[in-house]
Amino acid sequence: MFKHYMNKTWVQNLLLALMLGLIAYYFGFVFHFDYEFNWSVLYTETEYGHMGQMLLNGLNLTVSISLYSAVLALGLGTLFGLARLSNFKPVYAFATAYVEFFRNTPLLVQLFFWNFALPAGLPEEVKMKLFELDFEFWVATLGLGIYTSSFMAEIIRAGIQSVPKGLLEASYSSGLTFNQSLRKIILPLAFREIIPPLGSEFLNNMKNSSLAMTVGVAEVCWSAQEVEALTYSGFEATAAATVIYLSLSLIIATFLNLVNARLKIIGNDGVPIIRRIADVVFFPFVKISQLLSDLFWHLGRAPVDTRTLSPGAAAWLKIRTNSWAAIVLAAKVLFVAFLVGIVYQTFKGLASFNYQVIWDNIRALLIWRFPHGGSTEVFMGLGGLSMSIIMAVISISLSFLIGLVVGVGRTSENRAIKVPCMFYIELIRGNPLIMVIFWVYFFLPPILKIQLDVFWSATLAMTIFFGAYIAEIVRGGIENIPKGQVEAAISTGLGYFQTMRKIILPQALKQMLPALVGMFIAAFKDTSLAYIIGVMELTTAAYSINNRLMLYPFEIYTTIAVFYFICCYLMSLYARRLERKLSPENVRLAM
Amino acid sequence: MKFLKVGAMAAAFCIATATMAFAGPTYDRVMGDKVVKAGISNKGKPFGFIDANNEWVGFDMDMAKEIAKRLGVKFEPVVVNNKTRISFVQTNPPKVDMVLSNMTHKRVRDEKIDFSITYFFDGQKFLAKKGAIASGKDLAGKKVGSMQGTTSIVNAKAYLKKMGDSNPKVTGYQNEVEMFEALRSGRVQAISTDSTLLIALAAKEPGKYELVGEFISDEPYGIGLPQDDSAWRDIINFTVQDMWKDGTYMEIYNKWFGPDTETPFPMTEKIEMWP
Numbered sequence: 001m002f003k004h005y006m007n008k009t010w011v012q013n014l015l016l017a018l019m020l021g022l023i024a025y026y027f028g029f030v031f032h033f034d035y036e037f038n039w040s041v042l043y044t045e046t047e048y049g050h051m052g053q054m055l056l057n058g059l060n061l062t063v064s065i066s067l068y069s070a071v072l073a074l075g076l077g078t079l080f081g082l083a084r085l086s087n088f089k090p091v092y093a094f095a096t097a098y099v100e101f102f103r104n105t106p107l108l109v110q111l112f113f114w115n116f117a118l119p120a121g122l123p124e125e126v127k128m129k130l131f132e133l134d135f136e137f138w139v140a141t142l143g144l145g146i147y148t149s150s151f152m153a154e155i156i157r158a159g160i161q162s163v164p165k166g167l168l169e170a171s172y173s174s175g176l177t178f179n180q181s182l183r184k185i186i187l188p189l190a191f192r193e194i195i196p197p198l199g200s201e202f203l204n205n206m207k208n209s210s211l212a213m214t215v216g217v218a219e220v221c222w223s224a225q226e227v228e229a230l231t232y233s234g235f236e237a238t239a240a241a242t243v244i245y246l247s248l249s250l251i252i253a254t255f256l257n258l259v260n261a262r263l264k265i266i267g268n269d270g271v272p273i274i275r276r277i278a279d280v281v282f283f284p285f286v287k288i289s290q291l292l293s294d295l296f297w298h299l300g301r302a303p304v305d306t307r308t309l310s311p312g313a314a315a316w317l318k319i320r321t322n323s324w325a326a327i328v329l330a331a332k333v334l335f336v337a338f339l340v341g342i343v344y345q346t347f348k349g350l351a352s353f354n355y356q357v358i359w360d361n362i363r364a365l366l367i368w369r370f371p372h373g374g375s376t377e378v379f380m381g382l383g384g385l386s387m388s389i390i391m392a393v394i395s396i397s398l399s400f401l402i403g404l405v406v407g408v409g410r411t412s413e414n415r416a417i418k419v420p421c422m423f424y425i426e427l428i429r430g431n432p433l434i435m436v437i438f439w440v441y442f443f444l445p446p447i448l449k450i451q452l453d454v455f456w457s458a459t460l461a462m463t464i465f466f467g468a469y470i471a472e473i474v475r476g477g478i479e480n481i482p483k484g485q486v487e488a489a490i491s492t493g494l495g496y497f498q499t500m501r502k503i504i505l506p507q508a509l510k511q512m513l514p515a516l517v518g519m520f521i522a523a524f525k526d527t528s529l530a531y532i533i534g535v536m537e538l539t540t541a542a543y544s545i546n547n548r549l550m551l552y553p554f555e556i557y558t559t560i561a562v563f564y565f566i567c568c569y570l571m572s573l574y575a576r577r578l579e580r581k582l583s584p585e586n587v588r589l590a591m
Numbered sequence: 592m593k594f595l596k597v598g599a600m601a602a603a604f605c606i607a608t609a610t611m612a613f614a615g616p617t618y619d620r621v622m623g624d625k626v627v628k629a630g631i632s633n634k635g636k637p638f639g640f641i642d643a644n645n646e647w648v649g650f651d652m653d654m655a656k657e658i659a660k661r662l663g664v665k666f667e668p669v670v671v672n673n674k675t676r677i678s679f680v681q682t683n684p685p686k687v688d689m690v691l692s693n694m695t696h697k698r699v700r701d702e703k704i705d706f707s708i709t710y711f712f713d714g715q716k717f718l719a720k721k722g723a724i725a726s727g728k729d730l731a732g733k734k735v736g737s738m739q740g741t742t743s744i745v746n747a748k749a750y751l752k753k754m755g756d757s758n759p760k761v762t763g764y765q766n767e768v769e770m771f772e773a774l775r776s777g778r779v780q781a782i783s784t785d786s787t788l789l790i791a792l793a794a795k796e797p798g799k800y801e802l803v804g805e806f807i808s809d810e811p812y813g814i815g816l817p818q819d820d821s822a823w824r825d826i827i828n829f830t831v832q833d834m835w836k837d838g839t840y841m842e843i844y845n846k847w848f849g850p851d852t853e854t855p856f857p858m859t860e861k862i863e864m865w866p
Contacts, residue, residue, distance in 0.1 A: 035683075047699060048742070049745070119776050119778070127776070127777065128777060131734075131776075131777055131778040135778050136778075213765075214765060216739070216764045216765065216773075222763070225739060226739055226740065226744075226763065228674065228678070229673065229740035230699075230742070231699070232677055232681070232699070232703040364645065442675075442678055445682060445686070449683075451684070454670070534633075534670050534672065544633075547641075547768040548643065550768075550775075550795065
């Protein structure tokens with residue numbers, strides 16, 4: 001009876017409305033905030049200027065940083081993604097080192113490194129020239145661009161490698177040249193693989209721009225904090241910033257959906273409305289690419305048959321081929337020289353390090369004051385690397401549980417379950433982790449009337465944040481299981497929960513493992529954000545030590561970058577091994 | 592279903608007990624629990640900072656400890672920064688019972704929280720490399736660093752405007768150390784905040800930096816207290832006055848700002864005393 005009614009859409013909608021009503025009633029009439037809402041600060045002139053204006057300036061900066069760094073990231077990402085496919089070992093090695101290093105250290109640490117350590121290593125005149133520019137802004141943009149480019153490089157590499165080798169062989173044997181098969185066969189197919197994940201990288205890039213506040217760029221997060229500091233309307237300011245981030249995410253997501261609709265291969269019958277919109281929006285781009293393609297066709301030359309050439313022409317061809325080979329060789333030599341130079345500089349830099357400083361502080365970086373901490377510190381004054389690991393382990397374990405429940409709920413057919421789950425996922429994923437940390441740290445305790453110290457606030461915020469991401473992984477895993485299995489399970493008489501527990505989840509979880517390890521790496525890197533509210537994890541520990549010493553930023557930041565890198569890289573190696581174990585077909589396509 | 596019911600009841604119970612446990616004003620709670628939680632900065636030398644032994648010390652720290660000692664309660668320091676020092680006494684229940692974090696007593700702030708009598712007298716100034724800037728007039732058109740979450744940015748911008756800079760470039764760094772680093776590395780030509788903090792920063796590299804121009808604002812520091820708790824505010828005020836009367840205040844003051852310290856700052860005012 002109950003089940004019968006639950007399947008009706010109107011019952012589900014009614015339940016949803018009821019939930020909404022209950023929440024509205026509770027917060028509207030029962031609950032006392034002990035807080036005077038003053039939304040007018042956002043749109044009226046205050047003693048310290050117009051706060052809405054300040055937030056808009058912040059929005060302007062967030063958009064500029066995101067755009068500039070996205071362009072930079074795409075350029076560098078394509079370059080290094082292709083370099084990762086190179087047959088020339090030094091190029092491959094350099095690109096791999098670049099990608100692995102920047103992927104496996106936290107963005108915050110990279111920003112600190114560029115901001116504090118890099119200027120110390122530059123000659124005085126160059127430094128002064130740089131400082132005359134908008135230094136903080138460009139440091140944030142470059143840092144963000146480089147960070148995102150390392151992720152894009154991997155996506156582009158994987159996309160190109162996803163083209164089956166057979167197709168390439170087929171195109172060669174049908175007489176296409178390398179350039180032709182690249183343009184006509186590989187790129188169109190690879191782009192379909194590349195564009196969707198690349199799009200979500202753009203979204204992440206926008207959200208990561210919030211970290212620019214730590215180097216003093218007045219973007220949205222910074223502005224929201226400043227509004228709070230000047231007017232003490234923290235709730236209003238943070239809510240406004242959240243709305244701004246959500247709208248930006250929504251705009252980017254809509255655009256991505258249009259791109260995906262345009263890329264989808266559809267039959268002749270019934271063109272969906274979104275495809276029509278996408279067609280209109282992308283018409284100019286399609287036209288331009290067609291024109292370019294025609295141009296290439298006219299410029300292109302038919303392959304030359306060496307047997308039918310006159311002796312003069314043959315000699316000319318030989319010269320051309322040889323000189324091209326010489327240029328390539330010269331480029332290779334130059335590149336190797338450049339690489340040797342970099343390695344030499346690195347070693348010289350490393351040799352000139354003051355290792356005594358690192359040695360003196362390594363204990364603090366690993367465990368901080370443990371076990372001599374005061375009674376007010378968590379875990380007897382534990383901090384540094386071990387604190388980061390503990391935070392990541394706790395938050396990922398808990399968020400796995402959240403993700404499992406919400407992810408299964410997200411795939412449910414019942415709207416009363418699906419809609420709240422969707423709401424949670426999208427709300428959290430549309431915001432940067434910093435914003436979630438602020439909400440949990442400043443506003444959850446008064447709402448729930450509990451006390452939370454910084455450590456647990458940050459861990460809880462990360463749990464909530466990664467719960468949403470893991471829910472999406474779970475959903476993806478479940479939706480990958482063929483529908484026939486569910487039908488077969490139901491027809492053998494298994495119930496919904498039995499089907500989930502015995503049939504779907506065991507298979508889905510196995511497929512999800514690499515993605516989950518990836519999420520753990522992300523969580524470990526993101527523990528560095530707890531710096532913002534003062535948790536004594538690795539970044540904060542390094543920061544405090546650097547503050548005290550002031551003269552050794554290179555030593556300190558390099559040390560923690562190495563710590564982060566070792567941990568993350570080992571985990572990513574493990575993830576890769578898992579992935580290989582779970583999917584045996586993996587052919588490396590060379591270019 | 593039963594599980595849900597039990598869960599809901601447990602949640603309701605938790606909320607109810609939590610509300611009960613934290614009811615009542617700060618005075619009752621501090622005296623009842625025999626613990627006072629004090630919000631103190633750990634990046635603002637010489638008020639609250641981490642020293643070479645990784646110990647958390649400073650003028651505010653000593654003041655707070657002394658207050659706790661005189662109240663006869665256990666002392667529990669909590670890290671606050673410029674952005675959290677107000678909200679920590681504003682929440683219900685407050686995260687800290689008092690905030691000593693070189694915080695200027697301002698009217699806007701007093702609308703949100705309560706303040707004790709002034710326990711330290713300071714003013715905002717500019718710090719620049721020695722010989723780089725002669726007077727306030729020279730600051731126009733220069734890049735200036737300040738701190739986010741303070742009114743220093745607003746004051747500095749207003750002052751630069753007064754000096755004839757139509758579009759003042761003031762960057763708000765996260766804290767004192769970053770602000771000083773910006774000056775040291777040359778990315779700003781001057782930094783501006785309360786003069787004692789500037790003196791402490793300049794003392795890191797003696798002889799290289801100097802204060803320029805006049806005080807651009809008065810910064811009387813008060814102890815931040817939760818709003819509407821008269822009994823608590825009274826006992827804090829009385830304690831501060833007692834410390835002044837028997838000389839403990841000047842002892843602590845001279846420990847951090849006396850002529851022989853890294854940050855000499857002569858005492859020119861008197862704490863408000865009630866007969």
